[in-house]
Amino acid sequence: MAPAGGSAAIAIVKPPPGHPGLSPTPKPAAVPLSKGDKLCRNLQLFGSCKYADRGCQFSHELPGVPSHPASPAPSASSSTPLSTAVGAAVFVPGGIAASSSPSGGPTGPAAETGAMTPGGTVMVAQAAEFVPRRAVTPALSEDAAFYSATGPSAHEAPTDAEVGGYEQAMEGMAQQTQDGLAEYYQHAMDMGAAEYSHQGVPDPALAQYDYSHALAPPGANGGPPGLSGVSAAAAAAAAAEAAYYNNGMGSLPPMGAMGFSRQPLQYHLYHPLPSTNPRHLSSTLPSRNGSHSPTTSFFLPPALHISLTQKSEASQATSAVDMKLPDEVGGYTALLPLDRPPSEGGSGGGLGWNGYRGWVYKAWKESEGRCYMLRRIEGFRLQHEAAISAVEKWTRVRHPGLVGVREAFTTRSFGDHSIVFVYDFHPCSQTLYEAHLSPLATLPPNPWSTPLTHLYHQAHNPAAQPAPFRQGRGALPGPGPAAGLGAANSALLPERVLWSYVVQIASALKCVHSSGLAMRTIDVSRVLVTGKNRVRLGGAGILDCLTWDGGQAIPAHQQDDLLSFGKLIIALACGSNTAVHNLPKSVDHISRMYSPDLKNVVLYLLSKPGPRKTIEEVLVLMGSRVVDELNSSLVAEDTLEHELMRELENGRLTRLLVKFGFINERPEFDHDPRWAETGDRYLIKLFRDYVFHQVDEAGRPVTDLSHVLIALNKLDAGVDEKLMLVSRDEQSCLIVSYREIKNCIESAFADLSRS
Numbered sequence: 058m059a060p061a062g063g064s065a066a067i068a069i070v071k072p073p074p075g076h077p078g079l080s081p082t083p084k085p086a087a088v089p090l091s092k093g094d095k096l097c098r099n100l101q102l103f104g105s106c107k108y109a110d111r112g113c114q115f116s117h118e119l120p121g122v123p124s125h126p127a128s129p130a131p132s133a134s135s136s137t138p139l140s141t142a143v144g145a146a147v148f149v150p151g152g153i154a155a156s157s158s159p160s161g162g163p164t165g166p167a168a169e170t171g172a173m174t175p176g177g178t179v180m181v182a183q184a185a186e187f188v189p190r191r192a193v194t195p196a197l198s199e200d201a202a203f204y205s206a207t208g209p210s211a212h213e214a215p216t217d218a219e220v221g222g223y224e225q226a227m228e229g230m231a232q233q234t235q236d237g238l239a240e241y242y243q244h245a246m247d248m249g250a251a252e253y254s255h256q257g258v259p260d261p262a263l264a265q266y267d268y269s270h271a272l273a274p275p276g277a278n279g280g281p282p283g284l285s286g287v288s289a290a291a292a293a294a295a296a297a298e299a300a301y302y303n304n305g306m307g308s309l310p311p312m313g314a315m316g317f318s319r320q321p322l323q324y325h326l327y328h329p330l331p332s333t334n335p336r337h338l339s340s341t342l343p344s345r346n347g348s349h350s351p352t353t354s355f356f357l358p359p360a361l362h363i364s365l366t367q368k369s370e371a372s373q374a375t376s377a378v379d380m381k382l383p384d385e386v387g388g389y390t391a392l393l394p395l396d397r398p399p400s401e402g403g404s405g406g407g408l409g410w411n412g413y414r415g416w417v418y419k420a421w422k423e424s425e426g427r428c429y430m431l432r433r434i435e436g437f438r439l440q441h442e443a444a445i446s447a448v449e450k451w452t453r454v455r456h457p458g459l460v461g462v463r464e465a466f467t468t469r470s471f472g473d474h475s476i477v478f479v480y481d482f483h484p485c486s487q488t489l490y491e492a493h494l495s496p497l498a499t500l501p502p503n504p505w506s507t508p509l510t511h512l513y514h515q516a517h518n519p520a521a522q523p524a525p526f527r528q529g530r531g532a533l534p535g536p537g538p539a540a541g542l543g544a545a546n547s548a549l550l551p552e553r554v555l556w557s558y559v560v561q562i563a564s565a566l567k568c569v570h571s572s573g574l575a576m577r578t579i580d581v582s583r584v585l586v587t588g589k590n591r592v593r594l595g596g597a598g599i600l601d602c603l604t605w606d607g608g609q610a611i612p613a614h615q616q617d618d619l620l621s622f623g624k625l626i627i628a629l630a631c632g633s634n635t636a637v638h639n640l641p642k643s644v645d646h647i648s649r650m651y652s653p654d655l656k657n658v659v660l661y662l663l664s665k666p667g668p669r670k671t672i673e674e675v676l677v678l679m680g681s682r683v684v685d686e687l688n689s690s691l692v693a694e695d696t697l698e699h700e701l702m703r704e705l706e707n708g709r710l711t712r713l714l715v716k717f718g719f720i721n722e723r724p725e726f727d728h729d730p731r732w733a734e735t736g737d738r739y740l741i742k743l744f745r746d747y748v749f750h751q752v753d754e755a756g757r758p759v760t761d762l763s764h765v766l767i768a769l770n771k772l773d774a775g776v777d778e779k780l781m782l783v784s785r786d787e788q789s790c791l792i793v794s795y796r797e798i799k800n801c802i803e804s805a806f807a808d809l810s811r812s
């Protein structure tokens with residue numbers, strides 16, 4: 058297309074050979090120009106510069122174009138769009154113009170000077186490339202090589218400058234990405250760091266026992282010395298994997314040889330810790346009326362979620378090192394020691410069992426797929442077969458305040474004569490001593506617990522003490538140690554918590570004593586704290602077995618239980634295990650710091666044994682405290698609460714059933730024998746049949762308790778759900794909602810009550 062020339066408002070110029078629109082070859086480096094030689098950018102961008110005559114120092118002369126092109130003569134063509142005007146510049150899209158001519162550029166006179174951009178501006182051959190101010194990355198800077206997303210083609214070998222610029226740009230990007238990731242992973246590792254220290258990594262405290270020699274030397278598992286536990290485990294797993302594949306697919310080596318060790322879960326990936334941002338936090342806090350916001354009420358509260366996950370992990374925990382323990386003991390496998398060494402506040406396999414040393418393990422019962430706690434009494438030789446039968450009685454005692462007893466057996470699997478007592482396992486539990494009295498009571502609950510609760514607490518209040526159950530001491534302000542009583546812990550146990558413990562222990566003792574047994578292990582190092590303010594008596598049946606006397610001394614042992622109970626309260630109230638040695642001072646401390654009720658209970662428990670001194674009497678003495686405790690929210694999220702809830706529910710349903718009975722068993726009401734058969738009452742009668750008198754196709758009675766409970770609960774709630782009631786002769790059928798039936802019952806009962 059050859060323009061006529063002359064009348065065109067803007068001359069068509071030939072794009073320069075090196076223009077990126079014509080050729081993918083790199084742009085030659087710009088020749089340095091003086092200010093006066095540089096083309097004004099206004100001219101490039103807008104086609105004119107209004108400061109051209111008012112001091113703009115840049116050049117306004119387009120090469121080959123008069124500095125002030127003659128104004129086009131007013132003509133019809135002046136109103137014609139530029140692109141269609143005769144002689145108008147031809148729009149040359151970048152990249153394709155190159156193919157318009159075999160010579161590599163558009164032809165014609167106008168092509169000599171410049172090309173028109175879509176904006177109608179002129180691109181000039183020697184114009185300096187416009188570089189936006191934001192373009193600061195090396196790849197986009199003036200000196201950088203031209204970057205093509207597809208990379209240089211084979212016939213266009215990139216120059217060193219291009220390669221350098223590109224690499225520099227990529228390195229910059231990679232560095233940024235790496236920094237970001239490194240920061241992210243560092244954060245993640247920080248959050249999970251404590252987790253690693255307890256999972257799959259030997260607890261250093263265990264090293265001082267017999268297990269120490271079993272610790273793998275640095276680098277023994279293929280990793281370099283000093284390799285962290287996690288990466289060492291990963292290396293071991295990788296080595297095992299390599300061995301597996303090198304062996305040929307499918308020839309799996311035995312598990313032990315593979316040495317796979319379980320990787321700790323990254324909880325923060327599944328359940329991010331709640332935001333500490335006050336704006337976000339407010340949405341997770343209960344509202345003023347105590348209810349949670351609708352957005353959060355669908356989910357478990359974070360603390361509960363973490364605690365449950367923590368307990369689950371503690372149950373699954375295994376040791377990454379060989380503890381030199383038997384593979385199997387009486388059907389229990391995967392033994393894991395739970396004793397804490399004295400350096401961590403435990404007795405570390407103390408001689409507290411009538412002079413015998415006791416050890417505690419978590420173990421799995423393969424046949425049940427459940428976890429249990431084994432307490433092994435080392436070096437004990439059973440003299441009387443009957444002694445072990447004493448444990449059988451204990452297996453029948455079930456109480457939420459007692460660590461359940463499962464069985465007992467003798468074994469030589471440990472290389473000696475041992476007797477093993479099997480109990481329910483309560484993950485993440487501590488003894489009362491560890492929780493409240495140990496000078497090291499700020500340590501985590503036990504070596505195999507995951508520390509997420511601590512992270513949670515730290516995230517919210519870094520200054521707060523970490524352990525989940527330690528809300529009593531350390532966190533709350535108190536008057537300080539009980540002076541002169543050898544107090545091991547500085548803060549006062551709140552009375553509310555103390556009463557909670559006392560009531561729970563008394564309730565468990567009552568159950569034990571009324572079963573004709575005696576605990577004999579009421580001591581701060583035998584009572585377990587298994588949840589928030591939840592305690593359970595542990596070690597049941599052991600002393601019965603070790604000091605077998607045919608059960609003759611049970612009454613005396615029951616009296617001892619009461620005495621020990623009093624001593625335990627003193628120890629907790631005074632914050633010291635030795636406070637009981639200075640009774641007058643201890644009682645004085647209690648009367649100053651706690652209510653008179655508590656002092657009375659303690660004095661009663663410490664009084665002389667006698668036939669009239671019983672646990673029932675203690676409960677009477679506690680009086681309203683027992684009721685308070687049952688209504689208390691302190692025992693939330695635990696068995697006791699669930700049992701209480703069930704009681705409440707039963708009570709509610711019982712009231713409902715009583716109403717039913719009243720209504721249906723009153724044929725004589727109002728001198729109308731058909732009262733219960735007519736009006737709204739007929740509906741109730743049909744509903745009673747629906748709930749209690751279901752029959753199958755053959756007319757046989759169906760006794761489905763869950764159907765009864767579900768129907769009664771829906772009735773109690775008065776839901777809108779509809780149900781179909783059918784008469785016994787199947788001649789009438791009614792569709793009503795639970796709400797309507799509830800209203801009928803209420804009004805019928807009200808009629809009865811009025812009569």
Ligand SMILES: Nc1ncnc2c1ncn2[C@@H]1O[C@H](COP(=O)(O)OP(=O)(O)OP(=O)(O)O)[C@@H](O)[C@H]1O
Pocket residue numbers: 395396397403404405406407408409415416417430460480481482483484485486487488491502503582583585595
């Ligand atoms: N039933 C149980 N379930 C879960 N863990 C338990 C159970 N019983 C005890 N433990 C754990 O075992 C640890 C040691 O308990 P133990 O009763 O042996 O205390 P101790 O102070 O070491 O006494 P001793 O060594 O004299 O027997 C406790 O810290 C507790 O975490």
